Amino acid sequence: MSEQPIALVTGAAQGIGLACAKSLMEEGYRVVLSDINADGVLKAAEGLGALAGLTCDMGDLDQVNAMIDQVEADFGPISALVNNAGIAMPGDFLTYELEAFDKVLGVNLRGVFVAMQRVANTMVNNGIEGAIVNMSSINAQVAIPSIPAYCATKGGVMQLTKAAALALAKHNIRVNAVGPGSINTEMMAGVNANPEAMKMVISRTPLQRVGEAREIGDVVAFLCSKKASYVTGETIYVDGGRLGMNYTC
Template sequence: MGDKPLALITGAAQGIGYACAEALAEDGYGVILADINEDGVMAAGKALGAVASYACDLGDTAQIIAMFDVIAKDHGVVAALVNNAGVAMPGDFLTYDLADFERVIDINLRGVFTATQLAGRAMVEHGIEGAIVNMSSVNAQLAIPAIPAYCASKGGVMQLTKVAALALAKYNIRVNAVGPGSIDTEMMAGVNANPDAFKTAMSRTPLGRAGSAREVGDVVAFLCSKKASYVTGETIYVDGGRLGLNYTC
């Protein structure tokens, strides 16, 4: 099972999840990757020298439970969990499909709760003073009408992070969240391809540029490290100053 502490990163086949895994591997964790994209997560695991890679739909509770069972059996208990898997599924508010709403909540919020609960139980049982980091968003606080389920789910993640942090504090298990702003990933591809949309997004970002996935990954790695040993229940926004604005453009 190795001497390295284990870190499980969901949604790790690409983008922010991959960057989180990369940063944690550099910090000495044995990384375990999970993603619904089987080919992608296997390729990512090979590139990073991961301990293991799993195809898992983080919107399916049974699959999450099964994955944790296999990890515990084959590798041991994770000391860090990064709940990064997520989807947006945009649509008009008045005609937004309920099935789409439920799918977003299943992955972005219920999946986060399930994985956090399972990881927390195992950490407590084995006396591991671990760290859990949830991926929230500036949209936990800033609403966009075209992504109602996403905004609702990320607001839920922000509050769930606080709840879990309080519940697990007595075991010295820390739970925090990271809230990205405009990050240059596949999710922002549509904005990047539209000069007017990109200009508008950057006008709302005081640093004047999109962030990189690794800039988010480095904050996640910090929160999983002993350098953040007195930080719990917080959401750190990696947004180029976006939340500090008092106007919209």
């Protein structure tokens, strides 16, 4: 078996997840990608030269555990976990359906907990001083009324990250989160095509541009590396300065 550590990245068929996988490979990890998009994750894994591209719905607890079982059986214990998979499901607050709220909660928060707990047990049982990075958002701190469940779960991820970091510190397992701002991914395609919407985004971003997925991936790779050996329980916001702004231009 190769001595290179294994990283698992969820929601990695495209965008931020795929960028995280690329950055981790450059950091020396062998990487497994997972995503609910079966064809997309296979294509992404092949294009990247990753170990595998596995299909998994992070809202289905049995699928999460089975996917991690498969990674361990085929490649060995996981040294780095990146919980990137997430959904938003926008809607009007007054008519927002509980079914949608529960679905977002299941993927964005419960699935994160299940994966963290499962991988942390593997790390402890194998004496691995590993790293876990969860994908939060600036919406852990600021809210958008049309995505109430998303905002709630990203705030929950921030706190879950702190709780896990405290619980796992005695095992030298570090747990951190990253909170992206406006990032140039497929999810921003509609904004990119709308000059007025883009103007609004830029007006609240001091660096006067949207971020690139690679800029998130590089921060994730840093947090998984020995360079971040004394960092745990933190959420690092990669937002071009937006959260520090108390007005718009």
